[in-house]
Amino acid sequence: MRTRRLGTTDREITPIGLGCMQFSNIGAGGRFYGATSRDTATAIVRTALDGGVDWFDTAEMYGGGHSERTLATALRDLDVRPGDVAVATKWTPALRTARSIGATIGDRLDALQGFPVDLHQIHMPFGALSSLASQVKAMARLQRRGRIGAVGVSNFSAAQMERAAAVLAAEGLSLASNQIQLNLLHRDAESSGVVATARRLGVTLIASSPLRSGLLTGRFHDEPERLERVRFIRRALGRFNRRTLDRTRPLIEELKRIAAAHGASPSQVALAWVVTFYGDTVVAIPGASRPEQAAEAAASGDLVLGGRELDRLDEASRGLSHAR
Numbered sequence: 001m002r003t004r005r006l007g008t009t010d011r012e013i014t015p016i017g018l019g020c021m022q023f024s025n026i027g028a029g030g031r032f033y034g035a036t037s038r039d040t041a042t043a044i045v046r047t048a049l050d051g052g053v054d055w056f057d058t059a060e061m062y063g064g065g066h067s068e069r070t071l072a073t074a075l076r077d078l079d080v081r082p083g084d085v086a087v088a089t090k091w092t093p094a095l096r097t098a099r100s101i102g103a104t105i106g107d108r109l110d111a112l113q114g115f116p117v118d119l120h121q122i123h124m125p126f127g128a129l130s131s132l133a134s135q136v137k138a139m140a141r142l143q144r145r146g147r148i149g150a151v152g153v154s155n156f157s158a159a160q161m162e163r164a165a166a167v168l169a170a171e172g173l174s175l176a177s178n179q180i181q182l183n184l185l186h187r188d189a190e191s192s193g194v195v196a197t198a199r200r201l202g203v204t205l206i207a208s209s210p211l212r213s214g215l216l217t218g219r220f221h222d223e224p225e226r227l228e229r230v231r232f233i234r235r236a237l238g239r240f241n242r243r244t245l246d247r248t249r250p251l252i253e254e255l256k257r258i259a260a261a262h263g264a265s266p267s268q269v270a271l272a273w274v275v276t277f278y279g280d281t282v283v284a285i286p287g288a289s290r291p292e293q294a295a296e297a298a299a300s301g302d303l304v305l306g307g308r309e310l311d312r313l314d315e316a317s318r319g320l321s322h323a324r
């Protein structure tokens, strides 16, 4: 996989990373996908590494540190050394002030068991108890002190990104990334100006849920009875229902046609699209519930789609954002 730069930092990362919300086991993240055993998590991480993936996204919120600990344990079990891969985690802002960013960095580093926080992200733009500017300044302090490698945000609008970048610029630093939902069924980042702003500022967009929580694999279109087995929170938030399947079926058929031409799967084509269509601005962090899924995702980083194929997917997915 040809690497690309994280924002304007010196760090290069593969276009495909591994999302680790699947290792939450408890809390909202755990309720979304269910539990992943330590052995399965290690097998998923091993498969991702074998496929060339060189960075991992986790968060404090994913099981209150459980995902961070599981990821770090897997990396250690696999004899990966700190510095061999990049780790991105996130601070949870809900019901907290900016002071907690500095107060909790030790917990993050403890959970990561020797792996550095290469990218620390503000998980969502909650400014109720302290302004976003003071949160970004607290992140800047951590970077200046060498406790984190770079500062990122998540779920920030174009205007919020702009403000975060300005606060960091005043500190002599830059905003590395904004993690947002971006996939063939959720392209709001284009109309909202997030993509254009990221390009202008040199910020990397990290596409979360790049498979739209599994819908873009085509598995549910092929076997709609699978919908009943999806956990409630994933079904509700991901709009896993028959109407969504009906509306999105033409896109899935297009994904299948392109996949067949490449000897690939629809999910690989969906991932290749999101990390190609927007140029080097976008990288993706597909999650995996099983090792084979991580292998498939990693291989998509080498899948080259032609210009006409990108256009066909662009056309087939227009108007489907927020498909209900």
Ligand SMILES: NC(=O)c1ccc[n+]([C@@H]2O[C@H](COP(=O)([O-])OP(=O)(O)OC[C@H]3O[C@@H](n4cnc5c(N)ncnc54)[C@H](OP(=O)(O)O)[C@@H]3O)[C@@H](O)[C@H]2O)c1
Pocket: 018, 019, 020, 021, 022, 033, 057, 058, 123, 154, 155, 179, 180, 207, 208, 209, 210, 211, 212, 213, 214, 215, 217, 219, 267, 285, 286, 287, 288, 289, 290, 292, 293, 294, 296, 297
């Ligand atoms: N910043 C934020 O607010 C935010 C929000 C959400 C997610 N995230 C991040 O983004 C990452 C990815 O998002 P996500 O996990 O929600 O969604 P996703 O990557 O779109 O979907 C992952 C799920 O799709 C299914 N899947 C994956 N590959 C497959 C394949 N080849 N064949 C069949 N099914 C496959 C698996 O579920 P099953 O096998 O169980 O069906 C897997 O757990 C998360 O891990 C997290 O790091 C961030």
